[in-house]
Amino acid sequence: MIKVEGLTKRYARTVAVDNISFEVEKGQIVGFLGPNGAGKTTTMRVLTCFLPPSQGKATVAGFDVLENPMEVKKRIGYLPETPPLYPEMEVVEYLHFVGKLKGIVSGEIRSRVDDVMRRCAVADVQNKLISKLSKGYRQRVGLAQAIIHNPDVLILDEPTSGLDPKQIIETRELIRSLAGDHTIILSTHILSEVEHSCERVIIIAEGKLVAIDSVSNLTNRLRGSEAVAVELEAADGRPNPSEVQQRLEQVSGVSRVVMKDSRNGRLAFEVESLQGKHIRSDLARTVVNSGWNLNELRSVGLSLEDIFLQLTAAEQKDTAGAEK
Amino acid sequence: MRSILLICQKELKSYFASPIAYLLMAFFGLIFGFGMFTATRDFVRFSFQMQAQGQSMPMNVNEQIIRPLLGFGSTISLFLIPMITMRLFAEEKRSGTIELLLTSPVTDTQIILGKWLGAMLLYLCVLLMSVLNVGLLFAWGKPDIRPVLVAYLGLLLQGGCLLAIGEFISTTTRNQIIAGGVTFFVCLMLWLLNWFTSFDNSTMATIVNYLSIVTHFDNFAKGVIETKDVIFYLSMIFFALFITSRAMESLRWRS
Numbered sequence: 001m002i003k004v005e006g007l008t009k010r011y012a013r014t015v016a017v018d019n020i021s022f023e024v025e026k027g028q029i030v031g032f033l034g035p036n037g038a039g040k041t042t043t044m045r046v047l048t049c050f051l052p053p054s055q056g057k058a059t060v061a062g063f064d065v066l067e068n069p070m071e072v073k074k075r076i077g078y079l080p081e082t083p084p085l086y087p088e089m090e091v092v093e094y095l096h097f098v099g100k101l102k103g104i105v106s107g108e109i110r111s112r113v114d115d116v117m118r119r120c121a122v123a124d125v126q127n128k129l130i131s132k133l134s135k136g137y138r139q140r141v142g143l144a145q146a147i148i149h150n151p152d153v154l155i156l157d158e159p160t161s162g163l164d165p166k167q168i169i170e171t172r173e174l175i176r177s178l179a180g181d182h183t184i185i186l187s188t189h190i191l192s193e194v195e196h197s198c199e200r201v202i203i204i205a206e207g208k209l210v211a212i213d214s215v216s217n218l219t220n221r222l223r224g225s226e227a228v229a230v231e232l233e234a235a236d237g238r239p240n241p242s243e244v245q246q247r248l249e250q251v252s253g254v255s256r257v258v259m260k261d262s263r264n265g266r267l268a269f270e271v272e273s274l275q276g277k278h279i280r281s282d283l284a285r286t287v288v289n290s291g292w293n294l295n296e297l298r299s300v301g302l303s304l305e306d307i308f309l310q311l312t313a314a315e316q317k318d319t320a321g322a323e324k
Numbered sequence: 325m326r327s328i329l330l331i332c333q334k335e336l337k338s339y340f341a342s343p344i345a346y347l348l349m350a351f352f353g354l355i356f357g358f359g360m361f362t363a364t365r366d367f368v369r370f371s372f373q374m375q376a377q378g379q380s381m382p383m384n385v386n387e388q389i390i391r392p393l394l395g396f397g398s399t400i401s402l403f404l405i406p407m408i409t410m411r412l413f414a415e416e417k418r419s420g421t422i423e424l425l426l427t428s429p430v431t432d433t434q435i436i437l438g439k440w441l442g443a444m445l446l447y448l449c450v451l452l453m454s455v456l457n458v459g460l461l462f463a464w465g466k467p468d469i470r471p472v473l474v475a476y477l478g479l480l481l482q483g484g485c486l487l488a489i490g491e492f493i494s495t496t497t498r499n500q501i502i503a504g505g506v507t508f509f510v511c512l513m514l515w516l517l518n519w520f521t522s523f524d525n526s527t528m529a530t531i532v533n534y535l536s537i538v539t540h541f542d543n544f545a546k547g548v549i550e551t552k553d554v555i556f557y558l559s560m561i562f563f564a565l566f567i568t569s570r571a572m573e574s575l576r577w578r579s
Contacts, residue, residue: 103429
């Protein structure tokens with residue numbers, strides 16, 4: 001559905017996107033992951049025909065963004081980082097305007113607007129001025145605007161930024177419900193976002209493609225070992241730290257136990273597993289069987305920064321090896 | 325065509341959703357009304373004097389009231405036009421809505437024409453405020469209607485030119501104040517140039533005068549449609565809108 005070959009975008013002095021190639025199949029949800037300034041927005045802007053590429057080719061549904069921008073634009077719904085809203089319009093008026101702008105025929109526009117307002121849960125504010133809406137509603141009106149013409153491809157630039165947790169969950173659900181008939185690219189710098197919504201991940205950093213893989217492969221690759229934080233207290237209130245540590249070390253699959261804190265009879269540890277082992281249930285059983293109270297047990301995910309460090313470090317090693 | 329009208333309609337709505345449209349109409353109506361009052365007062369005084377002295381100088385409402393009055397209107401519009409055009413693109417660029425327009429299946433030309441048409445219609449609404457005053461002259465006098473219509477045509481053409489230039493300036497910045505300020509400066513220069521060169525007969529002055537948008541209004545004010553003036557205005561509008569589309573194109577490549 002989307003095909004990018006050797007895409008490069010240069011600004012006056014900087015290279016924003018450097019020779020990126022990838023493909024997205026029809027109906028997939030792809031996460032575009034990278035730190036701020038990695039070139040996510042630039043790539044999306046090229047795909048939406050907002051910016052022309054300096055080099056390389058990008059096609060959407062078989063149409064080139066440079067040669068056939070009209071056909072590409074008809075098939076794309078785009079939510080930029082700041083939703084493109086006219087504050088002086090009412091929600092319903094705005095959606096009518098966008099619908100007509102996207103070329104929906106007059107007879108269908110009414111039902112399309114009603115449909116997207118229902119799907120994005122903005123029907124209750126339809127007669128409000130957009131300038132009076134909260135951030136969450138604005139984001140959802142932005143999303144409604146992107147899907148109004150039922151586009152084949154949806155491009156969403158950080159669709160959940162600035163939303164509260166409940167809205168984030170709702171937005172993710174909405175995005176997932178759109179998959180299937182739509183091919184979706186969404187960008188984010190939050191890893192869990194990708195894990196929740198996407199099937200495939202494209203990671204870019206400093207304009208370069210770092211990794212492109214399915215979410216499960218990538219997380220397995222990156223999180224070979226699992227880290228778990230454990231907090232416990234002994235029933236008599238006086239646990240013996242070294243004894244506890246020893247017990248935890250004996251659990252199968254544990255590679256390392258580090259004591260983090262001991263206060264008021266509570267002990268906090270960070271436990272790391274061996275490659276590919278799941279240790280949480282065994283840990284819990286050991287603690288409970290030893291007669292201690294388990295206060296907390298949670299997996300400490302690797303942060304996006306760690307993953308970038310790992311990936312970019314691997315990349316550098318590869319290129320260094322190739323040069324030798 | 326549908327897209328042009330759609331964008332035009334959107335522009336008009338946002339003009340009238342904010343105080344700007346009403347303010348411009350009120351300003352123009354007020355200043356024009358003041359001009360009307362002075363012109364009529366002088367006219368009436370002069371005709372009384374003529375009668376008292378027993379002379380019968382031919383008095384003509386068209387020549388002595390309407391022509392200077394609409395010339396005055398053309399000058400006022402020089403000051404109002406920057407306020408119409410400054411937001412056209414600067415606002416969309418600042419708020420990010422330009423991304424919506426440029427990623428929708430409409431061409432740059434359709435966007436530019438739609439916005440220009442919207443600005444034209446607002447300008448027409450502003451001009452309509454003066455019809456109230458001119459209408460009074462028709463109610464109590466018998467001026468010739470044709471030169472009046474020609475003068476209005478001239479006002480529209482001159483406005484169309486300045487609006488197109490203002491639209492171009494608005495594409496170059498995301499700051500409305502700068503867009504408005506530069507357009508105002510350009511309008512002011514046109515006015516001053518016309519004023520300076522009107523006492524000068526050198527070749528340079530003739531050329532500058534010919535290029536001045538304001539000069540070409542003179543014939544319309546007299547009630548004369550000259551082909552060269554019409555062609556001048558139409559080609560200026562075309563040229564300004566053309567460089568606007570070039571500016572948008574270069575914006576994409578540079579931004």
